[in-house]
Structures are given as structure tokens and as C-alpha cells.
Amino acid sequence: MTRRSHLLLIFGSVFLALLPETTQLQPSQVWTLIKIQQLLNNPPMLSHWRRSTDFCGGAGGFMGPNGSAAVLCYGDTVTQLHIAGAPGSPPLPTNFSIGALVTTLSRLPDLKVLTLSSIGLWGPLPGKLSRLAALEIVNVSGNYLYGDIPRGMSRLVGLQTLVLDGNMLGGELPAWIGTALPSLAVLSLRNNTFHGAVPESIGSMPSLRSLVLASNNLSGNLPDMSRMTNLQAIDVAGNSLGPAFPKLGRKVVTVVLSRNRFAGGLPEALSSFYLLERLDVSWNRFVGPFTPALLSLPSVRYISIAGNRFTGTLFDKTPCGENLQFVDLSLNLLMGSVPTCLRSPERKPATVVLVSTNCLDSSDGSQRPSPFCQNQALAVGIVPGKERKNIGRQAGVVAGIVMAILVAVSAVGFIVVFSVRKAATKGSKARTLAPSEEESSSTGYPSKMLADARYISQTVKLGALGIPSYRSFSLVELEAATNNFENSYLLGQDSHGEMYRGRLGNGTPVTIRTLKIKRSQTTQSFNRHIETISRLRHQNLVSALGHCFEYDLDDSTVTQLYIVFEYVQNGNLRSRISQGTEGCKLTWSQRISAAIGIAKGIQFLHGGIIPPLVGNDLRITNILLDQNHVAKIGSYNIPILAEAMKSDQGGAGNKFQSDSPMYGDKTDIFDFGVILLEVVSGKTITSMYEVDILKELLAWAIADEDRVRRRSFADPAVSKGCSDESLRTVLEICQRCLAKEALQRPSVEDVLWNLQFAAQVQDDWEVEAWSSGGGSPVSSSSRASRVARPSPLNLSR
Ligand SMILES: *[C@@H]1O[C@H](CO)[C@@H](O)[C@H](O)[C@H]1NC(C)=O
Ligand SMILES: *[C@@H]1O[C@H](CO)[C@@H](O)[C@H](O)[C@H]1NC(C)=O
Ligand SMILES: *[C@@H]1O[C@H](CO)[C@@H](O)[C@H](O)[C@H]1NC(C)=O
Numbered sequence: 001m002t003r004r005s006h007l008l009l010i011f012g013s014v015f016l017a018l019l020p021e022t023t024q025l026q027p028s029q030v031w032t033l034i035k036i037q038q039l040l041n042n043p044p045m046l047s048h049w050r051r052s053t054d055f056c057g058g059a060g061g062f063m064g065p066n067g068s069a070a071v072l073c074y075g076d077t078v079t080q081l082h083i084a085g086a087p088g089s090p091p092l093p094t095n096f097s098i099g100a101l102v103t104t105l106s107r108l109p110d111l112k113v114l115t116l117s118s119i120g121l122w123g124p125l126p127g128k129l130s131r132l133a134a135l136e137i138v139n140v141s142g143n144y145l146y147g148d149i150p151r152g153m154s155r156l157v158g159l160q161t162l163v164l165d166g167n168m169l170g171g172e173l174p175a176w177i178g179t180a181l182p183s184l185a186v187l188s189l190r191n192n193t194f195h196g197a198v199p200e201s202i203g204s205m206p207s208l209r210s211l212v213l214a215s216n217n218l219s220g221n222l223p224d225m226s227r228m229t230n231l232q233a234i235d236v237a238g239n240s241l242g243p244a245f246p247k248l249g250r251k252v253v254t255v256v257l258s259r260n261r262f263a264g265g266l267p268e269a270l271s272s273f274y275l276l277e278r279l280d281v282s283w284n285r286f287v288g289p290f291t292p293a294l295l296s297l298p299s300v301r302y303i304s305i306a307g308n309r310f311t312g313t314l315f316d317k318t319p320c321g322e323n324l325q326f327v328d329l330s331l332n333l334l335m336g337s338v339p340t341c342l343r344s345p346e347r348k349p350a351t352v353v354l355v356s357t358n359c360l361d362s363s364d365g366s367q368r369p370s371p372f373c374q375n376q377a378l379a380v381g382i383v384p385g386k387e388r389k390n391i392g393r394q395a396g397v398v399a400g401i402v403m404a405i406l407v408a409v410s411a412v413g414f415i416v417v418f419s420v421r422k423a424a425t426k427g428s429k430a431r432t433l434a435p436s437e438e439e440s441s442s443t444g445y446p447s448k449m450l451a452d453a454r455y456i457s458q459t460v461k462l463g464a465l466g467i468p469s470y471r472s473f474s475l476v477e478l479e480a481a482t483n484n485f486e487n488s489y490l491l492g493q494d495s496h497g498e499m500y501r502g503r504l505g506n507g508t509p510v511t512i513r514t515l516k517i518k519r520s521q522t523t524q525s526f527n528r529h530i531e532t533i534s535r536l537r538h539q540n541l542v543s544a545l546g547h548c549f550e551y552d553l554d555d556s557t558v559t560q561l562y563i564v565f566e567y568v569q570n571g572n573l574r575s576r577i578s579q580g581t582e583g584c585k586l587t588w589s590q591r592i593s594a595a596i597g598i599a600k601g602i603q604f605l606h607g608g609i610i611p612p613l614v615g616n617d618l619r620i621t622n623i624l625l626d627q628n629h630v631a632k633i634g635s636y637n638i639p640i641l642a643e644a645m646k647s648d649q650g651g652a653g654n655k656f657q658s659d660s661p662m663y664g665d666k667t668d669i670f671d672f673g674v675i676l677l678e679v680v681s682g683k684t685i686t687s688m689y690e691v692d693i694l695k696e697l698l699a700w701a702i703a704d705e706d707r708v709r710r711r712s713f714a715d716p717a718v719s720k721g722c723s724d725e726s727l728r729t730v731l732e733i734c735q736r737c738l739a740k741e742a743l744q745r746p747s748v749e750d751v752l753w754n755l756q757f758a759a760q761v762q763d764d765w766e767v768e769a770w771s772s773g774g775g776s777p778v779s780s781s782s783r784a785s786r787v788a789r790p791s792p793l794n795l796s797r
């Protein structure tokens with residue numbers, strides 16, 4: 001807090017400069033000071049105060065190991081009073097009265113600066129402090145003041161600095177604090193027990209330069225502070241704030257957010273904060289890529305991102321700023337190598353660099369194996385799109401739905417839903433070529449269609465990462481991929497068409513769904529469907545890669561549609577859970593990751609495309625795993641198929657339950673609950689009856705205080721390797737998903753949040769277990785702060 005002591009110094013020197021030749025202090029003020037001495041029970045640093053003391057001549061001052069005192073005057077009146085005891089001084093005796101002290105202080109009408117720190121003051125902060133109307137700087141830190149900030153203080157309109165650190169003050173922060181004190185430049189409330197949200201009004205304090213709310217019990221998002229052009233320092237460490245990263249002006253110098261509940265990614269704008277010197281976001285729930293550009297900000301001295309789940313790769317050549325003195329990247333999911341500039345012995349003073357417990361190249365045993373980070377990164381790779389708009393649900397789409405089964409046949413036990421029969425004769429079909437690749441890449445869509453895309457959510461943009469771009473295919477290409485739609489490539493067939501596997505010219509394996517088009521289908525609705533299909537792209541869906549039309553030679557109407565999907569190689573989820581052999585069963589972390597993947601897929605289907613796809617009849621056998629164990633929903637409710645089948649099939653119906661179509665999204669949540677039940681218990685579930693039985697065991701397991709039943713509920717293949725807290729979180733969310741009443745089931749965001757939380761506590765638990773297993777680089781301080789983190793149960797609601 002050097003900044004503040006500067007402030008005091010500047011103030012001091014201003015007053016001193018104005019000081020005329022020494023004059024005697026008014027006798028009434030001498031008497032007041034002596035009275036204060038008594039009220040404070042004659043503390044040692046005031047022991048030399050007598051009625052005869054020349055207070056304004058400097059004789060009131062004292063500087064010793066146990067405390068300090070100073071009186072400064074302007075003319076014959078006291079303008080500054082500093083009395084500071086040793087940190088941790090005990091409370092004053094019971095005959096002390098804070099009210100009497102403040103009443104006495106108010107006899108110093110010109111007092112501008114008041115420091116009464118660590119001298120054992122106790123009692124509620126009196127509102128009548130406002131009688132000291134000239135006050136500009138107040139520092140009463142390190143005492144035993146309790147109660148809330150009294151309304152009366154709002155009358156101290158000249159107040160510039162208010163420091164109440166290290167007391168026992170509490171209650172909610174008053175909203176007037178942002179409006180009543182127009183000159184306030186420093187507000188420091190560190191280490192009290194304030195709770196509740198930080199009032200919006202704080203975001204509109206024109207003069208505020210330093211806001212310190214650290215070590216309280218504050219929660220919720222911080223107000224928008226981007227308009228506070230003077231704000232230089234914000235320290236809110238050690239609260240329960242979040243999840244949104246605070247909006248700050250670009251000129252901040254110090255940003256300390258550590259030990260809170262901030263989540264999501266770092267805002268991109270941060271790398272343009274050219275004055276930033278100190279950035280501490282450690283011990284939160286941040287996910288997503290770490291921006292190495294932060295290391296090379298021109299002013300930066302101190303960066304800590306420890307204890308999050310930042311991903312990304314660092315390189316030898318990653319540049320770093322000249323002033324960098326401390327970098328802590330520990331306990332994240334970073335890969336690559338520690339930048340050379342950080343290790344350079346020429347840096348003077350040498351930068352302190354902490355990197356343990358990532359997956360960086362290092363042979364000192366401080367790193368995790370890189371598959372760990374890869375897997376975890378995949379699990380947290382996408383920041384869930386929060387901005388789901390209120391899209392009018394189209395109940396009609398839901399009615400009588402039949403699924404498109406996008407089968408990707410896998411080596412192990414995949415249930416092929418199509419009945420494989422001999423394909424119909426193919427030679428007789430009249431074909432013309434679809435438009436060539438060049439003119440119909442994804443940008444080649446009718447521009448109207450793209451203009452119609454009312455919104456592309458974050459989910460869409462981020463979710464499609466890594467999937468080849470959507471394009472249209474030529475029939476020639478698809479014929480080549482399937483050896484002319486040869487029978488041995490046929491995976492299945494139903495009344496609307498066939499499903500083939502194939503391999504594109506560049507080696508990419510695909511599945512190709514063919515679909516006969518009814519003549520009644522209007523071009524417009526057809527285009528709309530294609531538009532929707534082209535958006536079915538997300539890392540947790542078996543995604544559409546493109547389409548191809550086949551035209552009638554006579555009237556050039558579309559007769560057949562081919563949709564090309566990803567081919568997912570690694571089996572379905574059941575084959576790695578309940579029907580897996582011992583060695584291939586997923587670990588607990590992998591199971592949570594898979595569940596998170598499914599939930600993200602559902603979130604995308606519900607919120608990432610228009611119209612939302614609900615009622616997807618999710619089943620564990622239709623959840624496929626790719627080679628990185630990323631779960632992909634392999635079967636969902638493609639509108640064009642739903643429409644085509646509405647007429648000729650009376651709805652496949654839901655396997656396990658029947659909600660009103662209005663709650664199609666909650667039907668998906670229920671189905672997800674069933675999947676989760678199997679994922680946790682490791683028992684194959686094939687009927688509603690089995691669901692009911694397991695639900696009862698589930699309730700029983702959750703309620704068990706001794707964990708024993710919880711452990712026995714979990715699949716024995718994982719029950720040893722999972723933390724109880726993680727298990728209980730998953731069980732609880734599973735139970736809520738399976739609620740009988742659709743409305744009582746959680747939103748997919750809620751599900752995701754809980755699963756991500758379960759993943760994190762599991763991760764922490766594994767790290768803890770791993771590090772106590774020897775060779776741990778986790779420092780004792782980081783361990784301590786981990787223990788100090790708030791209990792997860794409070795977090796979940
Ligand atoms: C408050 O006063 C104490 C004692 O003089 C000092 O150590 C501390 O830095 C001051 N706090 C602020 C924020 O200026
Ligand atoms: C409080 O009590 C102490 C003795 O315990 C006494 O010395 C002191 O003068 C009293 N202070 C006041 C303000 O009464
Ligand atoms: C200062 O504190 C020490 C012990 O911490 C004590 O021995 C000494 O007497 C104190 N000095 C004064 C002036 O009170």
C-alpha cells in the first residue's frame with residue numbers, strides 16, 4: 001500500500017508547507033488532546049503528552065517500536081492526528097467508550113486527517129463521526145469496531161480516504177457509499193465481515209482510485225467499473241465474488257481477484273491494459289486459454305494465475321515484459337515450455353517464476369503428464385455460452401418426433417439401430433452433379449439465408465472449433481468415398497434412406513445419411529432445413545460436415561439429400577462404462593468430462609441454434625466417444641427428418657417417460673439424468689423400472705453422512721478414485737435431473753455448472769493426493785489457501 005502512504009506523505013507536506021511560524025495550540029484543543037489520551041487509557045506512545053506540551057511545535061510526536069503519534073497544526077488548530085499502536089494490540093478495557101472518544105474528537109473542528117490504528121478501539125462505528133465535518137482522511141484500521149457503516153458518515157462530503165481495514169465491521173455495503181462521497185479516492189474495507197453484493201453505485205464513483213474489499217464475505221458480480229476513469233487499483237481477494245470478470249477501465253494498474261469464484265475466461269481486452277502492473281487472478285475457477293500477451297505488457301511486474309484451469313501452450317520464444325518480477329503459473333493446464341526470457345540469468349533482478357503442476361516440458365518432476373492437461377483441457381475447453389436468448393419454443397417441432405440416428409459404428413458393442421438389408425438398386429437413379437465445391441463452400445449460401453441468421457451464439461462460435469468447415473459436396477466425391485455406395489459401406493437403412501460410412505479424398509472418415517425428398521417440400525423450407533443442418537456443428541455433437549443434393553434430370557427439383565457427418569471412432573459411452581472390460585473403463589474424471597461434454601452438446605442443441613432442438617431422445621448408446629474421449633451426441637432431432645416422419649410414424653415415443661411436449665428441453669434433462677445414473681453406477685439401464693430402483697438407492701446414498709453408501713452406489717471401477725465431494729455433487733445433480741416434475745429439473749446451465757464444479761474438486765483432490773504422494777511442488781501456502789477456499793456446498797446455490 002505504498003500508494004496510500006504516498007498520499008499521506010503528500011498531504012503531510014502540503015499541510016506542512018502551509019504551516020506559518022509555530023503558534024501555541026488553542027488551550028481548549030490542548031485540553032481535548034489530554035482528554036483523548038485518558039480515553040485511550042494512556043497508551044505508551046502518548047505517555048509524554050502533558051498540558052504543557054507544545055503540540056504544534058512537534059512535541060506531540062513520538063516514534064517507537066510499540067507505536068507512533070503525531071499532531072500537526074495549522075495556526076493554532078489541530079489539522080492532523082495520528083495515533084498508531086503495534087499491530088494486534090488488545091482491546092481497550094471495558095470502561096472505554098467509542099462514543100465519548102468521537103465526541104471529544106469533534107472538539108477539533110479543523111481535523112482533516114485522523115489515524116487511530118491498532119490501538120484497541122472497540123464498539124460500533126459512531127455515526128456522529130460526521131460532526132468532524134472537515135475530515136478528509138480517516139484510517140481506523142486494526143481495531144475492534146463492529147456493526148455496519150453508519151449512515152451518518154454519508155455527511156462527510158469532503159472525505160477522500162476511508163480506511164476501515166482489519167475490524168469486525170459487517171452488514172451489507174451501503175449503496176450511498178457510491179453517491180454521497182463524491183471526493184472519495186481511496187476506499188479500503190479489507191478484512192472485515194461485509195457480506196452481500198457490492199452495490200452498483202460503486203461503479204459510478206468519479207474520483208475513486210483505489211478500491212480494496214479484500215477478505216470479506218462479499219458475493220455476486222462486481223458492478224460495471226469501466227466508467228471509473230480514475231480507478232487504478234482494485235483488490236477484492238478472498239471473497240465469494242464472481243463469476244463474471246469485472247468490467248474495468250483500461251488504465252488500471254493493480255487488479256487482484258484471487259480466491260473468489262470468478263469463472264470463464266480472461267477478457268481479451270486485458271492484453272491492452274498498458275498500465276497494468278499487478279494481475280492476480282489466482283485460486284478462482286477460470287478456464288480457457290491463458291493469453292501469453294499478458295506476460296509482455298509494458299508495465300507488468302507481477303502476474304499470478306495459479307490454481308485455475310488455464311489451458312494453452314507456451315513457447316520458448318514467448319516474449320515477456322522488462323519489468324516482470326514475479327510470475328506464478330502453477331496448477332493450471334498449460335503445455336509447452338517456460339519462455340526463455342523468464343529463465344534468462346541476465347534478468348536483474350531475476351524474475352521469480354513458479355510453474356509447478358502444469359504439463360510443461362520440464363524434467364524436474366514438478367509437472368503432470370501431458371495427457372492429463374489435454375484431457376482436462378478438453379473438458380473445460382469451451383466457455384459455456386451464457387447468453388442464451390429467449391427463443392420462442394416451437395412446440396410443433398417437438399410433436400411426434402422421430403430421431404435421426406447418426407450411427408457411427410464402433411468397434412465395441414455399438415447397437416446399430418438400422419436394420420441392415422440389401423440396398424436398393426442404385427444404377428437406375430438419375431443424377432446430376434451438385435454445384436462444384438468452389439462455388440458452394442459455406443459462404444456460398446444464399447446471402448439472405450445468412451442475413452436471416454439472427455444470432456450466432458458464443459456457443460456456436462466456440463463449439464465448432466476443430467471441426468472442418470461446412471461445405472457442400474459433389475456427388476462424385478461421395479461416390480468415391482463410398483466406392484459408389486457399395487453395399488459393404490452400408491451401415492443401416494430406414495424408410496427415408498440409408499446410412500453409409502465412407503472416406504473422403506483427404507482420408508477423413510465420414511458417415512453419409514441419404515434422405516429422399518418429397519416433392520411437396522417447398523424450396524423455402526428446404527433451404528431453411530439446410531441452413532439448420534449447416535449449423536449442427538459443435539464439438540460435443542457428431543457434427544454435420546456438409547451436404548449434397550441430387551436433382552431430377554427432368555424438372556431439376558431436388559430428389560435426394562445427402563448429409564455428411566463426422567465419423568466417431570472410439571465406441572459408445574456404454575461400452576466404456578457398464579459394458580466395458582476392466583482395463584477400458586473410464587476413470588471418474590473421464591466420466592465427469594464425458595458428462596460435461598454431453599451437457600454442452602445439449603446446451604448447444606437447446607440454445608445454440610434456431611429453432612432449438614429439443615426432445616432428442618438421448619441414450620447412452622448414442623453418445624459416442626472420439627479418440628480423446630470427447631463425448632459426442634450421435635443422435636438428435638434433425639428437423640427435416642422430424643418433419644418427414646411426422647406424417648408416417650406416430651412418434652417413436654420416449655423410452656423412459658412422457659412429458660408434455662412443452663417441456664421438451666426438460667425431457668432431454670431427464671434423459672441426461674438416466675445417462676448420468678449409468679455413468680455413476682456402472683449398471684446397464686434398460687427400463688424405467690431400473691431407473692426407479694436406482695433413484696431410490698441414489699436418494700439413500702446422497703443422504704449418507706458416512707460416505708459408505710455413496711461409495712457403494714458408485715461403480716466399483718471408480719469408487720476408490722473419486723473424491724466424496726465430487727461424487728456427491730454428481731449424485732445430487734443426477735437426482736435433480738431425474739425429478740418427476742419437468743419443471744423441477746435443473747436447467748442445462750445448472751447441470752453444467754455442477755459438473756464442472758465436480759470436475760474441479762476431483763481435480764484438486766487428485767492433485768492433493770498426487771502431491772502428498774511425494775515430490776510435491778505445491779507450496780504450503782497454496783495448500784493453505786486451497787483449504788481456505790469456501791465450502792463447495794454453499795456454492796451450489
Ligand atoms: C492506516 O494506518 C496504519 C498505521 O499508521 C498504516 O500502517 C496503514 O498503512 C494505513 N492504511 C492505509 C490504507 O493507509
Ligand atoms: C478505565 O479503568 C482504568 C482502570 O482499570 C482506569 O485507569 C482508567 O482511568 C479508566 N478510564 C476511564 C476513561 O474511565
Ligand atoms: C514496547 O514493547 C515491549 C515488548 O513488546 C516492552 O518490553 C516495552 O516496554 C514497550 N515499550 C514501551 C515504551 O511501552
Ligand SMILES: *[C@@H]1O[C@H](CO)[C@@H](O)[C@H](O)[C@H]1NC(C)=O
Nearest residue numbers: 142143166167168191192215
Ligand atoms: C484480519 O484481522 C484479524 C483480526 O481482526 C487478524 O487476526 C488477521 O490476521 C487479519 N488478516 C489479514 C489477512 O490481515
Ligand SMILES: *[C@@H]1O[C@H](CO)[C@@H](O)[C@H](O)[C@H]1NC(C)=O
Nearest residue numbers: 191192193194195215216217
Ligand atoms: C463469512 O461467513 C461465514 C458464514 O456465513 C462465516 O463463518 C465466516 O466467518 C465469514 N467470514 C468472514 C471473513 O467474516
